[in-house]
Amino acid sequence: MTVDTDVPPSTASVVIIGAGPVGLSLAVQLRLLDVDTVIIEKDLAVIDGHPKGRSTDLRTVEHYRQWGVIDAVRQQAWTTADPKHQVVITESLLTPPIGSFTMRVGRDEAEVVDLAAETSLSIPQPRLQRILEARAVELGAKVYRGWRAGEFAQDETAATAVLVRDADGASQPISARFVVGADGPSSRVRKAVGIAVNGEGPLGLTSSYVVKSEGHRIRDILNSSPVYDALGMLVVINQEASGIVSTPDDDNWGYGVFTPGADAPTLSEDVAKAKAQALLGGPGGVHFDIISRAEYRLITRIADAYRSGRFFVAGDAAHICPPTGGHNMNVGIDDSVNLAWKLAAVVQGWGSDALLDTYEAERRPVGLSVSAESLDNSLSMRRALERIKDTYADLSASERAEIAWQATFKQWNTKGITLxxxxxxxxxxxxxxxxxxxxxxxxxxxxxxxxxxxxxxxxxxxxxxxxxxxxxxxxxxxxxxxxxxxxxxxxxxxxxxxxxxxxxxxxxxxxxxxxxxxxxxxxxxxxxxxxxxxxxxxxxxxxxxxxxxx
Missing domain, CATH: 3.40.30.120 (Glutaredoxin)
Structure with a gap:
């Protein structure tokens, strides 16, 4: 692997800004099509941070199969004793579940035998990035870490960027046939070429936490009931708190707290821990350590264009949406697969420049529709959870579980979005x-x-x-x-x-x-x-x- 102390070359066929899952997927696909590819990334290494981007849908896993990384990905993926994944609904982590419903996201081989070559899976994004980066480098892509890109320009023959190394301020211009911004929601590439973004919100703030609850390991809790053998998603609903609980490891667990309003404030640590106690249940007084936290506004944003001359945007640089359903990374990886063969066609001379315009024509409507669905899923879930809280005493436990299931059905039944x-x-x-x-x-x-x-x-x-x-x-x-x-x-x-x-x-x-x-x-x-x-x-x-x- 090319290390950050090296200086990037002065020319390449395609330069990718950003070594996240989308940029690395684009690099793998380009190298399989024999396109000279350079990746520029500001971070010196893949960062193990707050959990995100874990859901990998059927189409994406088929890409992993064709890229030759499916075995490595599956070895790093989260598994359950029973592959017939369920949405499990409970009133607290320390009480028995009140309902379970079959998810249709393709985790079970019997479910997908007629639909796809691989089952879907869940893998932490940092693990995925390391696998994709290793494969991209193995195929001949050059990855340069510790460099930032700026001062973009283009003419009729090339796109250029000035690269700056954070460690010592060294600079290096690089010229390419095409530059792709896979550099996240605040994309410098997108801004530099004047592509605006539009969308809905912010409609509220979700504060996401991973906590350690003293005396209550999440794995021990999940081993307390056979219902959890098929756990695909865990929803907790009670009068004091509600939401989806994640299980990033054996010890700790994660949750989110939604605060409505465009200017919703950041939660205090005391409030965050009180919500954790309400979700955990029990007599109270549990000591919580906050392991990590993150915030995101409930918004959708779609780039007005996916191309500006020799510059393109993909993934979060082109579209962002609420994580309900786990679609945004998968849509970004599909962006990369669509764009890669078109760039290869033009670089190698068997496709025309007009082919590149079809990247936006084909992918932007997908970004719009998936963002709308994700926002609708999020709002539907919020409304259902509020309804359950408001009528808690009038509903039986099974009725509360059914309301939560119906409101979130589209999140866990995604064949249309994925296939x-x-x-x-x-x-x-x-x-x-x-x-x-x-x-x-x-x-x-x-x-x-x-x-x-x-x-x-x-x-x-x-x-x-x-x-x-x-x-x-x-x-x-x-x-x-x-x-x-x-x-x-x-x-x-x-x-x-x-x-x-x-x-x-x-x-x-x-x-x-x-x-x-x-x-x-x-x-x-x-x-x-x-x-x-x-x-x-x-x-x-x-x-x-x-x-x-x-």
Missing amino acids: DIRYTSPVIGARDGLDAPPVWHPSRYWNVAYPGHRAPHLVLLDGRPLIDHLGKHFTVIHVAADAQADDQASKLVAAGKDAGVDVTIVTIDSALAGTKYPQRFTLVRPDRFVSWVGEEVDDAASILARATGR
């Missing part, structure tokens, strides 16, 4: 004559190959998932009655050679394709989204020209 992403842009093929998909719903997935949608998961006859067979660039899936590749599919391979882009043929049995691949041919992009479908390959060159923005 049913839908793109519309000039590089997506025509949809005339095709059966239109149903109206999008955050908890439902329409599992059909359709232009602009994710290529559906299949397990092929060799026992491996379809994504293991997809090519480096484009793949044409040929549905046939036998295993012989069709001459028409070969037309796309030949057109790809003429255009300088690889096209791989995967032939699948028509019985296996079933209703997921209703057309004879499906062209899949490098990001595993469907570019075009058809019964005949009438003009292979035109099909590929559209898919690559040419």
